Amino acid sequence: MSAPTPPTRRVAVIGAGIVGVRAIRELLSPLGGLGAGPAPTRPILVTRRPDRADQLRSSFGDAVEVRTGDRALPHDVGTVVVTRASDDQLDVVTEQLRHGRDVVSTADAPDVVSSLLGLHDTAVRSDAALVVGAAMSPGWSCLLAAHAATLFDRVDELHVARDGAAGPACARQRLRALRGTALDRRDGAWVRRAGFSGRELVWFPDPIGGRDCYRADLAEPLVLVPAFPTAARVTARLAATRRDRALAPFPVLLPPPTEGGPGAIRVEVRGVRDGERHTAIYGALDRPAVAAAAVAAVAALRVLGGDRRPGAHGLASVGGALDMLRELARRGVRAAAFEGAHSLDVDDMGPSRG
């Protein structure tokens, strides 16, 4: 799986929205046990807006090279993190892969994620790794699913739910997802279901607690199904209120906030261990922009450290979920396990085998 360590240790972040800027901050913070060798040198942040560039230069000083426009990146850039809005990612990712750079994408729109996964052959030909959906959900949720799966001999079902949104682009994507058509995996086949259907009360970590979640057009099944070929059912749901549901057909007149409030994810894995059926539930609570940026940066550092798999893969498929979760926890982005009446007691299972 591991290829030789890339000769360059410079990272560029394309997209200077709320996630991109936080990703740069994560890249500037000291490395933990992740990746061998020195920390990446002076990262590059690319924005399309000159006014934003001036703002960022005064904020970061010499620690970050802020660039504007679509000028080609320097040759010493080995890894690129693309944090633009999902719809603006495909062309950028394709171009960077053609330059032979490893790419980490935070896209969460299912059609874009599907197109990015379709770049697998392009990435393999360029001997480049493309990590797809490295955000909070998908992303962190994929790491938790991969980690929970190590508790089982066979994974039968994965159910992911999310509450909250990061920046304005993420909030718009959330609304599109709820209004769209969900794609569930059922008995080895893809099944289309209407958005806002299948209401289910889902318990997220405190203080968010119980939220009604609905089917939505989410990318999780697209990245989880290849990682868990034995799973007969893979679903993803999004938390929404009755008001969201009632107002869904109408245009949104108010702009989304610059940054949403705290968000949460919940990953439920059902499977078989020692011949018995069990359920493991992991969850996490953080500001979605903070979590997405940390996941993208940690994935980029791992790739930069030489632990890379050429081709296009979701985070559940690239391996090293435990290392990445440990590094995220070290950076303050922590996950939790649910101990319910019917859930698997992970303490009784001993250390995970991943």
Next chain:
Amino acid sequence: MRGLRRALVAVGLGALVGAILRLLGADRTPTEHGGWRELRGPELR
């Protein structure tokens, strides 16, 4: 005609009150059994 109008108004008012109650009604959720515990130690080793 007058009776029909009254019936329509009554149905409309009923629907309006129902919609308001549905949208603003208390979202009381059932009690949660169990709880969340941070993943640490052996679980992240």
